[in-house]
Amino acid sequence: MKILIIEDEIELLIGISNYLTKENYICELADSFQKAETKLSIYEYDIILLDITLPDGNGLELLKLFKKFNSKAGVIIISAKNSTDDKIKGLDLGADDYMTKPFQLSELNSRIKAVIRRRHFDGNNTLEFNEMVINTESKSIYIKGEEVVFTRKEYDLFLYFFINKNRVLTKEALAEHLWDDNIDLADNFDFIYTHLNNIRRKIKIAGGTDYIKTIYGMGYKFTEQ
Amino acid sequence: MKFLTKINRNYFLLLTFTLLIATISAYFILETILLDNAKENLLEKEALIKNQLDKTGETPNIYPIIEVRRSKQATNQLPLFKEIQIKNKEEEDEIETFLEYSSQIKIKNTYYLIKLRQSSFESDDLELILMVFFGVMLLSTFGISFFVSRRMNKTVWTDFEKNLHEIEKFSFAGNKKLYLLDSDIEEFDRLNLAIEKLTEKLRTDYLSLKEFSENASHEIQTPLSIALLNLEEILQQELNEDTFKKVLTSMNALKRLSGLNQSLILLTKIDNRQFVADKVVSFSGLATYKIEEFSSLFEAKNIVVEMNLEEDFAVKINEQLAELLINNLFSNAIKHNIKNGKIQLTINKNEFKICNSGETNLLTDETVFSRFTKGDSKSYGLGLAIVKNICETNNLEIHYTKNEVHCFTIHSKIKK
Secondary structure (H helix, E strand, O other): OEEEEEOOOHHHHHHHHHHHHHOOOEEEEEOOHHHHHHHHHHOOOOEEEEEOEEOOEEHHHHHHHHHHHOOOOEEEEEEOOOOHHHHHHHHHOOOOEEEEOOOOHHHHHHHHHHHHHHHOOOOOOEEEEOOEEEEOOOOEEEEOOEEEOOOHHHHHHHHHHHHOOOOEEEHHHHHHHHHOOOOOOOOOOHHHHHHHHHHHHHHHHOOOOOOEEEEOOOEEEEOOO | OOHHHHHHHHHHHHHHHHHHHHHHHHHHHHHHHHHHHHHHHHHHHHHHHHHHHHHHOOOOOEOOOEEEEEEOOOOOOOOEEEEEEEEOOOOOOOEEEEEEEEEEEEEOOEEEEEEEEEEOOOHHHHHHHHHHHHHHHHHHHHHHHHHHHHHHHHOHHHHHHHHHHHHHOOOOOOOOOOOOOOOOOHHHHHHHHHHHHHHHHHHHHHHHHHHHHHHHHHHHHHHHHHHHHHHHHHHOOOOOHHHHHHHHHHHHHHHHHHHHHHHHHHHHHHHOOOOOOOEEEEHHHHHHHHHHHOHHHHHHHOOEEEEEEOOOOEEEEOHHHHHHHHHHHHHHHHHOOOOOOEEEEEEOOOEEEEEEEOOOOOOOOOOOOOOOOOOOOOOOOOHHHHHHHHHHOOOEEEEEEEOOEEEEEEEEOOOO
8 A cells, every 4th residue: 555645744754654664554755735746746646644734835735636636545634723624625625534633643544444445445345363354344243254243332442453453552542542532531441441341252252362462451452472 | 772763852852942942932022022012003093192182172982992081180190001901892701901001191281081902912822823833843843854864764874774784794703804885974984994994903813813723733733743653652662561651641641731732722712703603403412412422431330321301402503512512511421420320411492401420529600610620630621611611602501500410501591
């Protein structure tokens, strides 16, 4: 998967690109409107991460322009502005998603994967790991060929782990993924335990392995080791 | 009271007063003039009679106007003017007032007593005439001013009314400038100019404030993103528990800072009325949606949610703000709830009420909504301030009451 990251803040640009490279994406970088425009007119990308506020132009203009060149790529807007106007404008112009800074890299990965799935770039809608298969179309989970029924939130949580394999995910990151800043939880993450216990129990009953490891009681990691 | 009504009323009062004074003065002036005329008339007649007596010696007598008698001795009490009442012979009841002039003249050693009378102009009649005059004047001026003002309303005031309407519906959140119609009246044009200048100044201030808050958001969120991104990566390395904890604490502190920043910007935006109320939102619909969304949070604390829906509470409000409002109220009700607690919703046409069980606190209706007032140290202390702000900017009232349960009640200020 080829990703173009358009972001004027160099530190952020490098940080995102390092992470995505580790996740096996091919990354190209542009730190200005001009550079992004040039790259978009020459190359093709699968995913574009787009910052709206660029020093030499508005990212939304870039979005309009690029839709002319290449309508295949998925676009995720990354903006410091938590502005509904911008969000609506961006989505109207054909963006697939809108993320507000600051965001978790694991969340970014999950959103990129969601766009890829939605656009069927890899031609299939199942994710597999050992005895587990997730069908992202029907939102169902199979363990050893048998379907295990998860609630919506459990499914979301499990998929998030699945996509961010071998990565430490904090309770906060999980809560944020599930609730999207909607709720000021006051450091009360009881429900994460509840969800995780349910998930673990269901996997155990279906005869699967519990790949979710607890780290110092503060974070979790989906890993085979 | 309308401007024209007020002017008309003042005008009418002043006119009545002036006319009244004028009429009363006219009465006295007319009376004096008439009296003087009558006296002059009588004196002229006296001269004529004197002349006739001198020539012919005849004493003319026409009752009651002229009476001439010979008299023996002279008197020095005359001449004299006085008013007397005489009964009219033809019409029994009517008593007429006459001005009587008595004098004595001496012709050829004979004294003549002359009494000349003239029916004086009756003050009753004078009063009547003046009253009629007064009434007619008053009615006609009032009538004219009424028609003139009605006509002015259609011509002079229409532009003013249009401009007023324009100003009333003007919103800073809209991107439009305020344009007012020109009129050919100097005062109105001055007013228009003043208002246009004022709104333009306010609008630019408003826009720069909006820009500032958005820029502030951007400038703060970007470095926070960089710090958080790097800390997240550090977390992926093999860390001992102590370091892991420190990184995590730093991340949480930064997220908190970011959350605070966003909440404060949001408050400013609500205060600036950047959210346009464009939709009638069903609160029961929203509440149902939120209950579904937060179901796992309720489960985690084993909270029972009861919804008592009589009739929908619907308000014209910005949809996003309405969602935020309900969201924060639920968030509050969950956060400050106890294990195995409950949340009760009561929704009817006039109010939306959310109650939750919880521990007692020292907060009151006055303090609970203040910024950075916290029941405990964990929250930002902005959730309810945002709720209050949303209510205040959308014609809603919110109150906090507590006995066994903590309740927040929202009323609409607009009467239905």
